[in-house]
Amino acid sequence: MCGICGVVGHRPATPIIFEGLRRLEYRGYDSSGIATVEHGRLACCRAAGKLDNLKNALEDTPLAGTTGIGHTRWATHGAPTTNNAHPHKVGQVAIVHNGIIENFADLKKALESKGRTFKTETDSEAVAHLLDEHMQQGMSPKDAAFATIRQLQGAYAIGMIFEGHDNLLIGARHGAPLAIGYGEGEMFLGSDSLALAPLSNRITYLEDGDWCVLTQDHVEILNGQGKVVERPVQTTSLTTGQIGKDGYRHFMEKELHEHPVAIGQTLQRIIDPVTRRVALPDMPFDVATLSRATITACGSAFYAGMVGRYWLEELARLPVDIDVASELRYRNPPQPDKGLALLISQSGETADTLGVLRELKGAGQSIVSILNVEHSTMGRESDLVLGMVAGPEISVASTKAFTAQLSVLAALTIDFSRQRGLLSEQKERELTDNLLDLPSHAMEVLGLFDQIRTMARVIAQARDVLYLGRGICMPVAQEGALKLKEISYIHAEAYAAGELKHGPISLIDPSVPVVAIAPSTILFDKTLSNLQEARARGGCILVFTDAKGAERLKDIAEHIVILPDVSAFAAPILYTIPVQILAYEVALLKGTDVDQPRNLAKSVTVE
Structure with missing residues (x-):
């Protein structure tokens, strides 16, 4: 979603802000702009489209000044035009x-x-008029800002600068993230730590209702009642190198190659290397007597939760309800007494998931969140955070964060199964070893790009694609279909393979490829039967399987990619990687914008 970068300091503001906006491109946007205070006067430059358009506009209309604000806009109210840009x-x-x-x-x-x-179609212009109205009434910038935000309803992160005030930047947040970066003789404002990474490693995350007054050498943070408050200053280890492409063509390509590291680092955090046992923090409830859990998330994270549901119900014998957050927050289902709510989010700022967190917390549920950004709003409001170590994920389409989420869920399942008395020490070690072997297997999968590219050539010619999976592989099929839709714009749907003859089989003809997720260890005979039915109707069958499965599929499938042998327990994590690579390769063939697909935002911070 939209990005903010601001600075009040001693250096020219425009280059600093522009590079901050570059680092915020991953959030998704369709216009951008910068405003500065030039010798006491406000100056502004905006452009529709990509940041290169703003760069060209700035060459024609350069902005001076050492205080300024910048924005990448993802259109909500009003079309993505220069006039509507911030x-x-x-x-x-x-x-x-x-x-x-x-x-x-x-x-x-x-x-x-x-x-x-x-003059615009945006809701945001009302904020500017309201703020100026208070200024015209003789209020100081600080008083005008407070009066303005007290009249606003909804979600916002706001940056404000003022004519005649070269050394002043004011920010406010409610429901949308905003952070302060501390520099030497300068202060920064940003939507997240990625925007501020090269500028400062000392960050304060504003809490809901907070607003701040920044000068070159001073920070004042106030709450919704206008009282000065203290918020912790945290040191971040995020570096510029972590948010570069490192020679890859796209961030998505880089992040696909980081699967082994993301899985390995996440597992290192939660598995004791000496005992090879899962070592999670103590839960804020009695795992042994837990009667039910609720899992919720959005997008790819929801599919990770579906895999988690299979694991928890089968191994830990824990009943699990699961729903997308945008539905659950308005469904108001009954909740068990002192139950578990398990929430999953890469950013920790997803609006619907955050809304559900608050609803479930109000209903007396213990909140455990699986997050990549532990200091996010969800992290601060959870009873317990299980952090994954995926590192920054810049491409809009999630990749390595998904396998890191699955890694945490797998470890959580082992932990719960042990605490519920359902796992022998020998079985626990076997499952743990299955997980610890995954980084090396993931490296093997990264060597299959050429084979997957061959499969991609078939997909790239199609208008519609069916993905099939059985059991715990069904969510992996859904993840594959989602990725293909997101970045190649090809219509794709995923079905449980057993549902094929309950409707979708009518779609099958030689122009509709069928992509199957079919490890030999998971309901393979059933999947094989369904693929034979599709083949008999002229379907082009493309399969991800292992060596044993490939032998039995050789007369049915047109293309087979053979993956390393892994257990049924570990298969969903490994099989995710090639379906994501397939989407990437198809997008390359289609010539789409891989990292910033149309209409999508990385972090959906509004409903």
Whole structure:
């Protein structure tokens, strides 16, 4: 979702802000802009489309000044045009805004009644007019900012600069992330630590309702009541190198190659290398007597949760309810007394998942979150965070974070199974060894790009693709279909293989490829039968399997990619990697924007 970068300091602001916006491209955007305070006057430059368009505009209209704000906009209210791009400059103020102002129509009507004219289609412009209205009434910038945010309803992260104030930057957040970076003689404001990584390793994350007043050498943080509060300053180890492409063509290509490291580092954190036993923190509930768990997430993280459901129910014998967060937060189902809510998010800022967290916490559930960003809003509001160590994920389409999420869920299953008295020491060691072998197997899969590329040539010619899986491989098929849709724009759907003849089989003809996730250890005979049915109707069968499965599929499948032999327990993690690579290779053939596919945002921080 939209990105904010701001600076108040002693160096030219525009280059600093522009590079910050470059690092925020991964969030998804369709226009951008920068505003600065030039010798007391506000100046602004905006452009629709990619940041290169803004770069060209800045060459024609350079911005001076050492204080400024920048924005990458993902259109919500209003088309992605230059006129609707941020910053919005009105009178004595300029603002950037992430989120949605739910009462903007009422604010706009009231402001228009005072003679104000709106020039854009955005909800954000109401914030700028409201802020300027308070300034026109003689308020100081600080008082005007406080008066403004107290009138806003909805989700927002806002950056504000003011005419005549070269050494002032004000920020505010409610429901959308915002962080402060501490420099030497300069302060920074950013949507996340990635924007601030090269600028500062000392970060403060504002909490909901917080707002801040920044000058070159001072930070004041206030809460929603206007009282000064203290928030911790955290040291981040994030480096510029971690957010570069390192010679790869795309961030997604780089992140696909980081699967082995993401899996390995995540497992190292949660498995004792000496005893080879899972060592998770103590849970805020009695695992042995737990009667039910609720899993919720969005997008790929939801499919990770579906795999987790299979594991927890089969091995830990724990009943699990699972639903996408955007539905669960409004469904209001009954919750068990002192139950477990397991939430999954890469960013920890996903609006719907965060909303469910608060609903379930209010219903008395213990909140355990699986996050890649542990200091996120979800991390701060959870009872326990199980952190994965995937590192920054820049490409909009999630890759390595998904296998890291699965790695945590697998370890959690082992831990729960042991605590519930269902796992012998020998079986626990076997399952743990299955996981610890995964990084080397993942490296082997990365050697299969050429074979997967051959398969991709078939997919790239199709308009529709069916993905099939059985049992715990069904969510992997769904992940594969989602990735293909996201980055190649080819319509793809995933089905449980046994459902093929309950409707989808009518779609099959030589123009509709069928991609099967079929390890020989998971309901293989059933899957084989379904593929034979598809083949008999002219379907082009493409299969990911192991050597044993390949032998039995050689007369049915047109293309087979043979993966390393792994246990049924570890298979969902390993088989995820080639289906993601397949989507990537198809996108290359289609010539789409792999890292920033159209209409998508990395972190969905509004509903």
